[in-house]
Amino acid sequence: MRGGVGSTVAGITAVVVLGGCGPGESSGGGNPGCTSHYEQIAAAPTLAALKRELVAQTPRASSVRLVGRDGDKRNINVLSAKSRTLLSLDAWQLDDGSWTAEQWNQCID
16 A cells, blocks of 8 residues: 555654754754654554554564663664664553653754
């Protein structure tokens, strides 16, 4: 299928990775319009469902691996069939019990 959800995730990922700050914006106080933030990649009612959702919507993905923890936040990688990292995300449980997986978008000078 062309242009489906997987393409959307890949497009979001490209924007998140390549986006940075817009022209003339900086994180060093030069322009307050550029702020680092999380970009949601997927959400689901359970952690297991979140992992399935990430694999389903990420092109070439075959699994999700927990690579670390920091308090309630889990660091996860979405992997290809050859165990290559396609996405590195943070996941955590929300107040309503559902789960979110988000990628950090660092504003750079």
